[in-house]
Structure formats: C-alpha cells, structure tokens
Amino acid sequence: MRNRRLLAALAVCLVALAIPAAGSSKSTGLPTAIGAGEGSLNLVAWEGYAEDQWVKPFTAATSCKVNRKYAGSSDEMVSLMRSGGGSQYDLVSASGDASLRLIYGKNVQAVNPALIPDFKNFIEPLKSPPHNTIKGVHYGISLQWGPNTLLYNSAKVKPAPTSWAVLYDARNKGKITVPDNPIQIADAALYLMATQKSLGITDPYELNAAQFKAAVALLKKQKPLVKKYWALASDEIDLFKNGDATLGASWPYQTNTLKAAKVPVVDLIPVEGATGWADTWMLSAKSKHPNCAYKWMAWVSTPKVQAQQAVFFGETPANTLACKEMEKIAKGSCAQYHADAPVSYFNQIKFWKTPVADCGNGKQDCKDYSAWQQAWTEVKG
Amino acid sequence: MLAPPVVWLGVLYLAALVLLFVAAFWKVDSFTGDLQHVWNVDNFTHIFQSSTYRAIALRTIGIAAAVTITDALIALPFAYFMARIAGPRTRAMLFVAVMVPLWSSYLVRVYAWRLILAHDGALNWALHGIGLPSVSVSYSNWAMWIVFSYIWLPFMILPVYTAIERIPDSLLEASRDLGARGARTTRKVVLPLALPGVVAGSIFTFSLTLGDYITPKLVGGTGSQFIGNVVYDSVGVANNIPFAAAYATVPLVVMAAYLLLARRSGAFEAL
Structure with a gap:
C-alpha cells in the first residue's frame, strides 16, 4: 500500500512536469496516459498465454495486431528479450525466476500501474511483489500464479504423503521425478528450512554459502532416487x-491433464509449504509499441480475460474479480484453482525469484543465479 | 572454379569456428549478463578442474564409441547380405526398409522409443507376454545407447554396403580357389576391404552422437547429460556464452583427432 501511495505521489509530480508534453514522457519517467496504438504488438509468452479467444477481441478493440513468440523456458525468455538489441519484442510474460534478471540486465522498463484500471482489484500480495517491484518501482503487471505441488499416484503410493520428505526417502528409489531447473534448489532449501532449523534459512532464494551447500548436498543425495528430471510438463505426464514415476514435484496443469486421462493422481501443498511461480507482463526497455503494450496489459488484467486464461492454462488469476467469470466458463474452477482462497493460502507459497548476490542484509554473501546453475549441472552430473 | 566453395567454407564455417574459439576466452558479468571482452582462461581451468565436466565429456565420448561399435556390428552382416546374397527384389526392399525411417522426423522416432521402453511400454508388455520379467531400461544410459544405435544405423549401413558391393567377385573366387573357406575369406578378404566403409560410417555415427543433446534430454535419466546439454544450458539457462564456447571446443578437438585417424585408413575414398 505504502508503495502505491508513494507512486501515486510520484505520478502527480510527473503529471505536473509533463503538462506541456502531455501523454507519455518517456525520457523523464513513466507515461501518464496511454496514447494511440501503434498498430502492432510483439509478445514473448508462455504457450497458452496469448490464445485467440482473447487476442482476437483485443485486436478488434484496439487495432493492435498481435505477433506471438512462444518460449519454452524462463531462460529462453531472457535470451529472446536480450536478442537483437532488445527491440524485437514489446512484452514478455516472465516468471519470477527470470524477472529480476531482466530488471538488473536493464532489458525491461518501469511501468505505471495507474494506467491499468484493474490493478486495484489484484490480490494484495501481487501488487508489489519482490519479483517485479524494486524499491517501489513497478517493472511489470502481475498476471497469474500457481504453486509447485507434490503430485502422487494415489493407487500406488500409500499412505498418502503429507510432507516433501517422500521425495528424499530412499524407499521411493526410482519412482520420483522432479523438474530439471536450477530453481529446484529452492525446493530443497524450503524443505531444509522446515527440517533443519539450525541452518537459519529464512528465504529459499537467499542462501549463503553454508545454506547453499546443504541444499545442494540434499539434492545430490536425492539424485539416485530420481527416475528422471523432467524438462517439459509433457515429460512428467508421460512418466x-x-x-515410470509415482511421486513428483509438479504444477496443477499436469494434475488436470493426468486426471482427464483417468490416471489416479492427487496433488497437495505439503506441510512445509511450497514454492510457486507468479508471472508478470514486462515491457521491453526498447519497446517500439509501448501504447499497444499498455493496452494489452490492461486487457489481460480484466476479470474476463483473467478467467479465460486461468481456466485454459490451469492457474490462478491475480485479479480477485475473476472468480465469478471462471465459474461461468467452468463450474467449480474458481475453488479448484484457489482463486477465492484468502491471502493466508497465498502466504504458504514462496514465489520464485531470481537469486542474486545481494540478500538485502547489506552483505553480498548470497549465491547468485550463475552459482545455482553451475550447482544444478553438478547435481545432474 | 574452386574459389566460391572455398570462400563459402572460409567465411561461413571457419570464421564461425574462430569466433567460437575466441569467445571461449571472454567472460560474462554474472549480475547484468553482459559479455565482457576480458582475456582469461578461467573457463578452461574450470572445465579441467571440475570432475562433473570431465565425467560428462567422458560419458559423451564413451556412448558415442559404444554406439559406433554396435552399429558396425549390426551393419556388417546386414550390408553383406544386401550386397552379395539378396536378389534384386529383396535388395530393393531392404533399401527401402533402411531408408524409410529417415523420412520421418527424428523427434518422432525418439518419442516412439520412449513409449517402447517405458515401464508399462511395448517392450515390457512383450516380455510379460512370453513369460519373462520386465526390465527397467527407460530413462537411463542404456536407453540412450539403444536409441542412438537405432537412429544412426542407416548412416552406417549405407557406406558399408557401398564398400562391400565394390569388392570384385574375382577376389572372392580367387580366395575360394586357393582353398579358403567362408570364414577365412570373410576375415582375410571381405573385412579388410569393407573396413574403409565402416570407418566412413563411424564418422557419421560417432560425430552425430557426440553432438546430440535432444536424445539425452528425452530418453536419458539422471546422470545422462551430454556435452551438448551443458552447452545448451550454458547458453540458454545461464546466458554464459564464453563457457559454452569453451566446452564446445572439446568435441571439436575429439572430432578433429578422429578425422585424422580416419583419413589414414582411407575412409574418405569410401564415402
């Protein structure tokens, strides 16, 4: 809340400064109004984030023609936004493990949430989350989120697990699958946070040398138990x-697909809590179509589009008004994706953010993302 | 007349290799991800000192060698049958059988194998059917070895077939006239003359396996990373192009040594 008030004050100052120029004043700061569309918009998105059912009405309403480029991983998104000088794409639907890399790499620019009418209806923790807002400056508009759940085959795994401990238990050797992603180190850290309090982990993405070593050691111990590190959601579905696998770290998307295929699976957030992802539309620092980009961010924040996307992909919308729209599309989907859940549910989840050396304690002693990536290569062997 | 191909090779191919090699001596600012043109050999020392990267390189080369040997063992009798025993109609059918898989996508074939080798897949279903216990080869180095051997087999069969077909009948007749039986003729006449074909085929099977990163990702298990996967992750995940360039020189050196050896055996004439 505080940040928003500050920002509003800042916006007022900017308006005062920009009165002669009117409209956007890019060189001095944030735009204060959305100008006429440039006729075209280039997106880098997750597959399922720019579907025709909400892209076509957008183009009809704004005459911004949408060109889509789907990325397969967070890292591909970062690469795409950096390629060709950074002006090829206007917006990227970055997850938390990519967003800080884009901000510190100066690949994205600050945006003005006051230009997004639905911003006020967002769930409170997603208005200024640490993965897209730095010192009160917003570098994007939150979109959707979801937890990384524990998935198991209920016909084969008994008793039903309640803790992440099953993924580190030698009795489950050869039945486990976990994501092939350096950010997975945070899952180990989250487990250690609950089970080895002496390590003093407070945030699974801010690990000092000793904590990092313990998390990596736990993952190396887990490796012989793992059947496969899955790279694509379809890999885990096949497993x-x-x-081939009966236990794994997963997303709600896999659970839904497997249930539709009549595989007896159950997912849950274990007692230790869970990591999760939250995606943000971020505006390229060298965007050629900023007005169309703002129009798009406003469009995808509306309850109807939020609901369409949530049901299509299997995730939770940031806009709290989307619940009713979700019920219209698929009965029960609001509760299924916890779109009506209180902030306390949200707080169980530690959202992905890019590990950086600066842990916020004034010291620069945390392991950064390149250390995470190298350690992950060593874990996989 | 030689000039255009030389220019093409020089600019497009060698220049790219030189750039790759030069990039291996730069580094990346871990905070902003910017490339820093500072000369250093940190990337190479890291590769040589880390047991992980050594193990990955050895695994890649080892599996490439195993695949090459497997394909040679399968291709020799197969090509011999095709070239010297089968009639024209059977030969045409065998040719089609060898070539048809090449018309379908590489990915389709790898995914097909994933289904065959899966825990509840076709292989275990068949084993159960004949009363044998199921095997657990899915998502392992064994699976990679099987899939690679299958995928690159045509590239071994064709040059070996060419080499065996070229052996003049008179040599085999002479061998028989001099009293050598089938086994001895095979060992003393056919094999030495087919060897350049095997070496030519091995260049394909070895280099294609050495540079692959998709099959390890799809059918490999834990501890199945190839050099190509590390390169891919270094570029895509870590945005560390200098490290990727440094590691990519490893297969380059291995392949250069292999080609020099192959040239000595006269394999290039058999291509």
Missing part, C-alpha cells in the same frame, strides 16, 4: 501415465 506418470506409463508408470
């Missing part, structure tokens, strides 16, 4: 379908 569960074909009986």
Whole structure:
C-alpha cells in the first residue's frame, strides 16, 4: 500500500512536469496516459498465454495486431528479450525466476500501474511483489500464479504423503521425478528450512554459502532416487501415465491433464509449504509499441480475460474479480484453482525469484543465479 | 572454379569456428549478463578442474564409441547380405526398409522409443507376454545407447554396403580357389576391404552422437547429460556464452583427432 501511495505521489509530480508534453514522457519517467496504438504488438509468452479467444477481441478493440513468440523456458525468455538489441519484442510474460534478471540486465522498463484500471482489484500480495517491484518501482503487471505441488499416484503410493520428505526417502528409489531447473534448489532449501532449523534459512532464494551447500548436498543425495528430471510438463505426464514415476514435484496443469486421462493422481501443498511461480507482463526497455503494450496489459488484467486464461492454462488469476467469470466458463474452477482462497493460502507459497548476490542484509554473501546453475549441472552430473 | 566453395567454407564455417574459439576466452558479468571482452582462461581451468565436466565429456565420448561399435556390428552382416546374397527384389526392399525411417522426423522416432521402453511400454508388455520379467531400461544410459544405435544405423549401413558391393567377385573366387573357406575369406578378404566403409560410417555415427543433446534430454535419466546439454544450458539457462564456447571446443578437438585417424585408413575414398 505504502508503495502505491508513494507512486501515486510520484505520478502527480510527473503529471505536473509533463503538462506541456502531455501523454507519455518517456525520457523523464513513466507515461501518464496511454496514447494511440501503434498498430502492432510483439509478445514473448508462455504457450497458452496469448490464445485467440482473447487476442482476437483485443485486436478488434484496439487495432493492435498481435505477433506471438512462444518460449519454452524462463531462460529462453531472457535470451529472446536480450536478442537483437532488445527491440524485437514489446512484452514478455516472465516468471519470477527470470524477472529480476531482466530488471538488473536493464532489458525491461518501469511501468505505471495507474494506467491499468484493474490493478486495484489484484490480490494484495501481487501488487508489489519482490519479483517485479524494486524499491517501489513497478517493472511489470502481475498476471497469474500457481504453486509447485507434490503430485502422487494415489493407487500406488500409500499412505498418502503429507510432507516433501517422500521425495528424499530412499524407499521411493526410482519412482520420483522432479523438474530439471536450477530453481529446484529452492525446493530443497524450503524443505531444509522446515527440517533443519539450525541452518537459519529464512528465504529459499537467499542462501549463503553454508545454506547453499546443504541444499545442494540434499539434492545430490536425492539424485539416485530420481527416475528422471523432467524438462517439459509433457515429460512428467508421460512418466506418470506409463508408470515410470509415482511421486513428483509438479504444477496443477499436469494434475488436470493426468486426471482427464483417468490416471489416479492427487496433488497437495505439503506441510512445509511450497514454492510457486507468479508471472508478470514486462515491457521491453526498447519497446517500439509501448501504447499497444499498455493496452494489452490492461486487457489481460480484466476479470474476463483473467478467467479465460486461468481456466485454459490451469492457474490462478491475480485479479480477485475473476472468480465469478471462471465459474461461468467452468463450474467449480474458481475453488479448484484457489482463486477465492484468502491471502493466508497465498502466504504458504514462496514465489520464485531470481537469486542474486545481494540478500538485502547489506552483505553480498548470497549465491547468485550463475552459482545455482553451475550447482544444478553438478547435481545432474 | 574452386574459389566460391572455398570462400563459402572460409567465411561461413571457419570464421564461425574462430569466433567460437575466441569467445571461449571472454567472460560474462554474472549480475547484468553482459559479455565482457576480458582475456582469461578461467573457463578452461574450470572445465579441467571440475570432475562433473570431465565425467560428462567422458560419458559423451564413451556412448558415442559404444554406439559406433554396435552399429558396425549390426551393419556388417546386414550390408553383406544386401550386397552379395539378396536378389534384386529383396535388395530393393531392404533399401527401402533402411531408408524409410529417415523420412520421418527424428523427434518422432525418439518419442516412439520412449513409449517402447517405458515401464508399462511395448517392450515390457512383450516380455510379460512370453513369460519373462520386465526390465527397467527407460530413462537411463542404456536407453540412450539403444536409441542412438537405432537412429544412426542407416548412416552406417549405407557406406558399408557401398564398400562391400565394390569388392570384385574375382577376389572372392580367387580366395575360394586357393582353398579358403567362408570364414577365412570373410576375415582375410571381405573385412579388410569393407573396413574403409565402416570407418566412413563411424564418422557419421560417432560425430552425430557426440553432438546430440535432444536424445539425452528425452530418453536419458539422471546422470545422462551430454556435452551438448551443458552447452545448451550454458547458453540458454545461464546466458554464459564464453563457457559454452569453451566446452564446445572439446568435441571439436575429439572430432578433429578422429578425422585424422580416419583419413589414414582411407575412409574418405569410401564415402
């Protein structure tokens, strides 16, 4: 809240400064109004984030023609936004493990949430989350989120697990699958946070040398138990379908797909809590179509589009008004994706953010993302 | 007449390799991800000192060698049958059988193998059907070895077939006239003359396996990373192009040594 008030004050100052120029004043700061569309918009998005059912009405309403480029991973998104001098794409639907890299790499620019009418209806923790807001400056508009759940085959895994401990238990050797992603180190850290209090981990993304070593050691111990590190959601779906894995770290998307295929799976957020992802539309620092970009960010924040996307992809909208729209599309989907859940549910989840050396305690002793990536290569061997 | 191909090779191919090699001596600012043109050999020392990267390089080379040997062992009798025993109709059918898989996408074939080798897949279903216990080869180095051997087999069969077909009948007749039986003729006449074909084929199977990163990702298990995967992750995940360039020189050196050896055996004439 505080940040917003500050920002509003800042916006007022800017308006005063920019009166002669009117409209956007890019060189001095944030735009204060959305100008006429430039006729075209280039997106880097997750597959399922720019579907025709909400892109076509957008183009009809704004005459911004949308060109889509789907990325397969957070890292591909970062690469795409950096390629060709950074002016090829206007917006990227970055997850928390990519967003800080884009901000510190100066690949994205600050945006003015006052230009997004639905921003006020967002769930409170997603208005200024640490993965897209730095010192009160917003570098994007939150979109959707979801937890990284524990998934298991309920016909084969008994008793039903309640803790992440099952993924580190030698009795489950050869039945486990976890994501092939350096950010997975945070899952180990989250587990250690609950089970080895002496390490003093307070944030699974801010690990000093000793904490980092313990998390990596836990993952190395886990490796012989793992059947496969999955790279694509479809990998994990295959593993569960074909009986190669019965336990794994997952997303709600896999659970829904597997349930639709009549595989007896259950997912849950274990007692230790869970990590999660939250995606943000971020505006390229060298965007050629900023007005169309703002129009798009406003469009995808409306309850109807938020609901369409949430149901299509299987995730939770940031806009709290989307619940009713979700019920219209698919009965029960609001509760299924916890779109009506209180902030306390949200607070169980430690959202992905890019690990950086500066842990915020004034010291620069945390392991940064390149250390995470190298350690992950060593874990996989 | 030689000038255009030389220019093409020089500019497009060698220049790219030189750039790759030069980039290996730069570094990346870990905070902003910017490339820093500071000369250093940190990337190479890291590769040589880390047991992980050594193990990955050895695994890649080892599996490439195993795949090459497997393909050679399968291709020799197969090509011999095709070239010297089968009639024209059977030969045409065998040719089609060898070539048809090449018309379908590489990915389709790898995914097909994933289904065959899966825990509840076709292989275990068949084993159960004949009363044998199921095997657990899915998502392992064994699976990679099987899939690579299958995918690159045509590239071994064709040059070996060419080499065996070229052996004049008179040599085999002479061998028989001099009293050598089938096994001895094969060992003393056919194999030495087919060897350049095997070496030519091995250049394909070895280099294609050495540079692959998709099959390890799709059918490999834990501890199945190839050099290509590390390069891919260094570029895509870590945005560390200098490190990727440094590691990419490893297969380059291995392949250069291999080609020099192959040239000595006269394999290039058999291509």
